[in-house]
Amino acid sequence: MTPPRNEKMTPTADAPPARFDPPLRASLRAVGLAGCLLAAGALELAGARAAISVALGAALAAGNLWALARVVTALLPDEGAAPDARSRAARSSARNRGGWAAVALTKTFGLLAVAWLLMRHGIVSPLPMLIGFGSLPIGIAIGSLVSNRGRQ
Numbered sequence: 001m002t003p004p005r006n007e008k009m010t011p012t013a014d015a016p017p018a019r020f021d022p023p024l025r026a027s028l029r030a031v032g033l034a035g036c037l038l039a040a041g042a043l044e045l046a047g048a049r050a051a052i053s054v055a056l057g058a059a060l061a062a063g064n065l066w067a068l069a070r071v072v073t074a075l076l077p078d079e080g081a082a083p084d085a086r087s088r089a090a091r092s093s094a095r096n097r098g099g100w101a102a103v104a105l106t107k108t109f110g111l112l113a114v115a116w117l118l119m120r121h122g123i124v125s126p127l128p129m130l131i132g133f134g135s136l137p138i139g140i141a142i143g144s145l146v147s148n149r150g151r152q
Contacts, residue, residue: 023147024069030146031062031139038135042128053124057132060111065136067107074100 020028035058043051075097118124 020069020073023144026147027140027143028062028066028069029139030143031058031065031135034138034142035059035062035132035135038131042131046128050125050128053128054132056118056124057129058135059132060115060129061133061136062139064107064111065140068104071100071104071107 019025035055038058039051039055042054115129118129119126
């Protein structure tokens with residue numbers, strides 16, 4: 001059964017987290033684009049194996065940024081919410097901080113474990129994968145420059 005169209009839905013404590021802000025979305029897209037460009041360059045200069053290593057390194061970097069952004073947005077209060085909703089969210093966030101800290105710790109160990117497994121089994125080469133990780137600072141820098149241009 002669907003609610004009437006004129007009835008407003010009120011946010012609850014179980015509501016999904018707010019979407020990422022525009023600068024963060026731009027940075028995530030720029031990390032992906034930088035990873036694709038680096039992988040294409042590796043394909044042209046060093047071959048398919050290096051390109052796969054660069055692409056997997058860039059994918060790990062983008063996944064790491066996405067997971068970190070999820071943790072940070074879950075821990076920070078929503079500034080657009082009403083003061084009463086913010087205080088409820090702050091109480092709820094205080095209860096959930098331990099869980100999100102566990103997620104952050106798992107994310108870190110997961111990143112290291114996946115990188116180690118990929119190198120241990122010879123799926124990727126370490127240096128090209130490190131070049132793929134380079135898409136993270138490149139993408140964040142480009143994303144922040146592009147997203148700040150529209151604000152001026």
